[in-house]
Amino acid sequence: MSTATAEKPIAKPNASDDSVLKTINPATGKELKRYKLMTDDEAKAAVAASHKAFLNWKNESLETRAKHIKNIGKSLANRKDELVKLMTAEMGKMLSQGEQEVDLCVGICDYTAENGPKELQDIERTLPDGGKGQISYAPLGVIYGIQPWNFPTYQVMRYTIANLMAGNSILLKHAENVTGSALLIAEILEEAGLPENLFTVLRISHEQSDAIIQNDLVRGVTLTGSGDAGRIIGEKAGKALKKTVLELGSNDAYLVLEDADVDLAVEWSIKGRTYNNGETCVAAKRFVVTEKVYDEFKKKFVAGMSALKAGDPTDDSNDMGPMARKDLREQLHDQVKESVKNGAEILCGGELPEGAGYYYPATILGNVKPGQPAYDDELFGPVASLIKAKDDEDAMRIANDSRFGLGGGIFSKDEDKAFELAKKHFDTGMVFINSFGLAQPNMPFGGVKDSGYGREHGGFGLKEFVNEKAIMRLNS
Structure with a gap:
C-alpha cells in the first residue's frame, strides 16, 4: 500500500x-x-x-x-x-x-x-x-x-x-x-x-x-x-x-490546592493543556486554582504559555504543531470569542495567526464562569480556562460542576490527601496526582456522565x- x-x-x-x-x-x-x-x-x-x-x-x-x-x-x-x-x-x-x-x-x-x-x-x-x-x-x-x-x-x-x-x-x-x-x-x-x-x-x-x-x-x-x-x-x-x-x-479540571507546589503545577499544567497540540480528550482544560496561590499560579502560567511556539511539527525547536483541520480551528476560535463576549478575558494568545496552516497560539482565558463555552464545553485545542476557587472544598465543587467526567488532576504536597479526594469526591473515571498523563496499559481508561461508558x-x-x-x- x-x-x-x-x-x-x-x-x-x-x-x-x-x-x-x-x-x-x-x-x-x-x-x-x-x-x-x-x-x-x-x-x-x-x-x-x-x-x-x-x-x-x-x-x-x-x-x-x-x-x-x-x-x-x-x-x-x-x-x-x-x-x-x-x-x-x-x-x-x-x-x-x-x-x-x-x-x-x-x-x-x-x-x-x-x-x-x-x-x-x-x-x-x-x-x-x-x-x-x-x-x-x-x-x-x-x-x-x-x-x-x-x-x-x-x-x-x-x-x-x-x-x-x-x-x-x-x-x-x-x-x-x-x-x-x-x-x-x-x-x-x-x-x-x-x-x-x-x-x-x-x-x-x-x-x-x-x-x-x-x-x-x-x-x-x-x-x-x-x-x-x-x-x-x-x-x-x-x-x-x-x-x-x-x-x-471532556473538560477535565485540574485543581491547584492551597498547599500545592506552584512551580510543579505550572509545569504540568502547560504540558497537560498543550500536549498533542491541545487536541486530547483527557487533556487538562479547566484550571481551578485556590485563592491562596491564584496570583502566583496565574503569573507563571501566563508566562509559560506565552513562551510556547507553534510551528512546523517536523521541527523539534517548536512546541506545538497546527490544529488538525481548518474547521476545528474555526470552531475553537468561535468558542473563545463567545466566552469573551460572555465575560471571559484573554490573558494570552486568542488571536488567529496569518499565513498557511491551521495554527493556533497557546491561549489562557481568565474570569471564566458558567454560561461560557470555556466553562461549560470542551475546548479541543490549546486553550486553557483559568478559574479562581475560594478554597480546596470550593475547587472540588467547581471541578465536579460539569456534565463531563473523563479525567482530572490534583496538585497538592499532601499526596495522601490528594488520593483521598480523588477516591471519594472526584466524579471522573481517571485522576492524576501532581502530574498529567494520557494512558497506562495496566490502568483502566474511560469516563462517566457525558464522557461515556x-x-x-x-x-x-x-x-x-x-x-x-x-x-x-x-x-x-
Whole structure:
C-alpha cells in the first residue's frame, strides 16, 4: 500500500464529495492524497469476510493469540518512523509525540500478550448445592470501531489489541483526515502475520457506517468521539441491540490546592493543556486554582504559555504543531470569542495567526464562569480556562460542576490527601496526582456522565466485548 504524501493545493481544504476521502496536511493546508470510497457491496462483503475470519480465530488458543499480538508490537516498532511521519503529515502532531504514541502502542501489545491469557482464563466455581460451575469468556464476533484522528494509531490499537486477544475480529472506520494512517496500520498488522481479514479498514461514508452497525454479523460497536457523536451512535447501536463502548469528550479540571507546589503545577499544567497540540480528550482544560496561590499560579502560567511556539511539527525547536483541520480551528476560535463576549478575558494568545496552516497560539482565558463555552464545553485545542476557587472544598465543587467526567488532576504536597479526594469526591473515571498523563496499559481508561461508558486497558477492555458464559452441572 502506498503511503506517499505528495501535496497539491486545493480550493477548499477538507472539502468532501460522494466518492472519495481526502487527507490534508494541516501545516500547509494542502492536499496529501485521495482514497476511493468502498461501494455498499464492498463494505458488506468486508463484514462477511471479517465474520468468516472470526470463526477461525475464536478457536485459536489464548497463547496463540498472544503470540500474534506480541508480533504486532514488534512490527509497529519496526515501522515506527514511517508511521510517525505519516501521522504528523495527516494531523499535525509533533514528531516526538508521534514516537511516544507508537511506543505506547507497543507497550499495549506487550502488556496484553503477557497478561491477556491470564485475564481470560476460565473460572471454576463450586455451586451452592455442591455442583460444578465454570465461567468462560467467549468472544462475541465482529467488533466495529469508529475512531477519531487525534491519536491515529493509539485510538485504533486501544480497542483492536484487546479484542483480538479476546478472540474477536476488527472493523475500523477511521477519521477521513487520517485515512493513510489507517491503511498503513492495516499493512503493519498484515506484515506481523495476523490472519487475513481479522483487521479491516472500511473506507466508507457516515451513511454506509449506519448500515455496518445494523449488519447482523456485527456484534459490538465502540466509538471514541464527541458527546454528540456518542448519542447518535449509541442510539443507533441500541436500536440494533448491539453492545457499545463510548469514550467521549471532556473538560477535565485540574485543581491547584492551597498547599500545592506552584512551580510543579505550572509545569504540568502547560504540558497537560498543550500536549498533542491541545487536541486530547483527557487533556487538562479547566484550571481551578485556590485563592491562596491564584496570583502566583496565574503569573507563571501566563508566562509559560506565552513562551510556547507553534510551528512546523517536523521541527523539534517548536512546541506545538497546527490544529488538525481548518474547521476545528474555526470552531475553537468561535468558542473563545463567545466566552469573551460572555465575560471571559484573554490573558494570552486568542488571536488567529496569518499565513498557511491551521495554527493556533497557546491561549489562557481568565474570569471564566458558567454560561461560557470555556466553562461549560470542551475546548479541543490549546486553550486553557483559568478559574479562581475560594478554597480546596470550593475547587472540588467547581471541578465536579460539569456534565463531563473523563479525567482530572490534583496538585497538592499532601499526596495522601490528594488520593483521598480523588477516591471519594472526584466524579471522573481517571485522576492524576501532581502530574498529567494520557494512558497506562495496566490502568483502566474511560469516563462517566457525558464522557461515556465502558473501559479500555488494564484488563478491563479485554472483557467489554465477550460473553461471560455460565456453564453449570448441578448435583442431582
